[in-house]
Amino acid sequence: MTPDLDQLRADLLAAIDASAGVDALEAVRVHALGKQGAITGLLKTLGGLSPEERQTVAPGIHALREVVTAAIAERKADLEAKALAAKLASERVDLTLPVDRPATGGVHPVSQVMDELAEIFADLGFAVATGPEIEDDWHNFTALNIPETHPARAMHDTFYAQRRSPQGETGAAGAASDDGGSATDTPERYVLRTHTSPVQIRTMMAQKPPIRIIAPGRVYRSDSDATHTPMFHQIEGLVIDRGIHMGHLKWTLETFLKAYFERDDIVLRLRPSYFPFTEPSAEVDIGYTLEKGRRVVGGDPAKGNGGWMEVLGSGMVHPKVIEACGLDPNEWQGFAFGTGVDRLAMLKYGMDDLRAFFDGDLRWLRHYGFSALDVPTLSGGVTA
């Protein structure tokens, strides 16, 4: 290798190293490898040499070209990486800044508990039934063996309902009043159903036994304080079949309450009681334990520091009720029970004021509500 080539090589590598940007590097490349470039010029001289001379000189020139080409490529990659890094550095944002979180929606605890109950009872083969809330006197009382003069009517602080006379509706925009029914052509007396029990009647009249249903829904009583609201929710259960007796009732209630509270230590106390539409009848108390001053369902009050809370009314469907529905009480018998959904929600999830259930206060709904994804399932557990 001649001293000239060594010098050229050193000069070019120095220039490559020194080039501060892609443009400067390109200038070095043109100076070395362009058409008029120094190395290109040296390569052109090879053509005028003898084969022997060429054999001596050529390898040095080719080597120089390779070294310089590689150096340029390396320098270029280096410069591009630096440029990108600088660009990215300039694009930094403060990711501690807040994002707008979409409002969280939720499911009301009453709806959630109704779904839980539907799930538990589905496993026992109970279907869900419904009925009207503005109910006629016959379904709400008479068919349930509560005649007009029955003292039990006084136990239901009944709201009576009537159709409004069309002329009384100011600015009525014809809201689906197609049949225009007025009070005079409906001698039937209506009430806001005082319990979900009329659904028993409607079900027995509409379908043939065997019957296993639950009927959740709104019910109404003229009552108002921290534990009573004029509107609340009940769930009714009804089984009509051959050979059903109180032992089945007891098992069903135990199974349902254990599943609902997800506790094996649920203890029930059945007390003989009276409902006109069941015979024998029983009120059902559930044992609770005091934990940090709160009543927690579960445990045997006879063994601890707890007590009994009434949670259910129940009994064997009265033969007269079965008969009123057109079934033969000698062939078909069964049990019925009813309980407050709101109250079950309060016992399980710890709310203490029933009135708050119906206020629509977002703070309360967010605290006691449930995520849309908390769907009660048997495999995942009914408790959200």
Added chain:
Amino acid sequence: MKFTYGWLKQHLDTDATLDTILTALNRIGLEVEGVENPGEKLAAFRVARVLSAERHPQADKLQILSVDAGDGPLQVVCGAPNARAGLVGVFGMPGATVPANGMVLKVAAIRGVESNGMMCSTRELELGEDHDGIIELPDDAPVGTPFPAYAGLDDPVIDVSVTPNRQDCMGVRGIARDLAAAGYGTLKPLAVPVVAGEGAGPDVRIEDAAGCPAFHAQVVRGLTNGEAPEWMRRRLTAIGQKPISTLVDITNYVMFDLGRPLHVYDLAKLNGGLVARKAVAGESVVALNGKAYTLAGGETVIADGQAVHDIGGIMGGEHSGVSATTTDVLIECAYFTPEAIARTGQKLALTSDARTRFERGVDPAFLDAGLAIATDYVLQLCGGTASGVTRAGSPPLEPRTITHQPGRVATLGGLDVAEDRQRDILERLGFTVGDGWQVTVPSWRRDIDGTADLVEEVIRIEGLDKVPSTPLDRPPGVAVPTATPEQKLERRLRRAAAARGLAEAITWSFIAEDEAAPFGGGAWEVVNPIANDMRIMRPSLLPGLLSAAARNLKRGQSSVKLFEIGRRYLADGERMTLGIVLAGDRTPRGWRGGKAQGFDAFDAKGELLALLEAAGAPVGNLQVMAAAGDVYHPGQSATLRLGPKTVLASFGVLHPTIAKAFDLPAGTVAAELYIDALPAKRSGGAMRSAYAPPALQAVTRDFAFLVAEDLAGDQLVRAVRGADKGLIVDARLFDMFVGTGVEPGRKSLAIEVTLQPVAKSFTDAELKAISDKIVAAAGKIGASLRA
């Protein structure tokens, strides 16, 4: 129904402790609502004698007493005017709590003199109203004895809830009978005195035999109506009855003791004989509660020749009621028909202890005994001489017999009870068991009328706790869905709404009349609402939600998104509906978005379409028809329809007057989805139709059209989409422009059309042909391609 433990033991011979009795009552169906020992709070008070009394040196009205409460003299400062040496009263030791005010007594200096307790007044011990001085007990009251023991207050008061079928337990004796039947003691025999009456009985007659089939009466003359004896007053006081006079207290006592209501008339206030008859319309009577009642006619009353003296079986009249000066009385022991009593009581909205018993059916075989017991008390406690007894009419005494099927105890009650044991239980309860299980019902058990009732009697006495839990059979076969399609739809909608950030509320079904008015007024009203603003059954879910939204904004919430799923109550039925309200900010002010953004009608449309899609409604086929009624902004509301008639939903910005009426800001948005109007989802089984994604890539083309400014954008999109239903798979409006370059009265709408080739890629000629079709279709509704 309240009674004391001691009172119960007067009828029940038992060694059972109070706790055992309480548990037993619950077991046999007499629910214990509470138990209280009035003596407990007075346990720290003792009978004490004042040994000496001297003037307090620092205060005129105070005295310094020396009191002996059994442990020698104690110095006590006392302000009572009647405090004096020799007086025997009730003394509270330091540490005792005064029941009336919760004050804990302690040793303290009063005006410089040490006082070691307090001599108490009647009021301080909550034994009465008297507070003029300290209690004065008889001289021979044993000093040092705990006061509750001395005063007989150490008797627990038990409160049981008697169900409406058990009138027989509305007297202490009936409860004792039930306990005895359950094995908690022996029912003591009831001593019925023989009253030797002189002469004829009073003139009483029955005209209304349906309402009052039996009317027994007896007169007592020459009596003195003073204060009832201590034991009777104490028992009545213990169960919350205020002692009034001997005669009144006797009737109350017999009623609570034996479940037998009575009435006593002042004979001097009556004009001639009494008759049980139907009231004449317009007659009125001032009852013992001081209120005047005008009768509609037909109610059973007891009257003399001039006036009504008793609303039969419910409440006596004030005029002929007994007083301190009464000397001659007529004692009534009648049987009133339960149904008649119930009707009259309901009509007059008048409740009384007598009504409660008569309308549940008192023992028709207990008239003679009841009257004899009452008359005997009167003679013993008030003196006088009794007349003979008049017995008008006869009570319904026909014995009822039921054929018992002992096997039903197991097949209905779920508990195997031996036949001997069943017989024993029934007989202890007063039933007579004859051959072939012919069971005669006792006269006091009007509620028993069938086999199921007898099963209940056996089970409740044997113990419901003994009934073994028996699993229900699992339904055979594969589990089937237990929810109806409607219920599943409701659940989907609820969770879809919650997932979209809406919070579920539950609001009252009844609303105020003025809230209902803009929504059609409502088809149903509550006749007896709990408050006037809860009178109309809601014709829409919005009033309740709007009120809830307003409350939330008032509490400082900046953004309110609520929904509710419930029924609207219309003339022709109850309709499942989903209501939505969006109030306040859609987005808060922020570093990215700047100022807070309010909601608009498109937000409601977006929620509805998402929910309808979740419900499986054909969202692509819905028509948006302008204006959704008076409650909405006429230019910013619409309905979503399936076909021209089926309205699935309505939505929009609320009319400003409605927003204002509900105290909401202008611009509040609302929507209703009519769940019952949704088309039923066709159930085609689990199998889907065959499908493979198209192999060829879809092509998009943009078109800008000039249209009349009032043309609905949706109309143009539909026209474009309809140009070639086979190839056009989507048409989406992506730009709208009015202004420079567009002539006045027109607007520019830009639409992106997606075309899906089927067998092979489109050629230029094919694309041109489709474009021409699109332009032609748009042209039909007056749209021209923008140059």
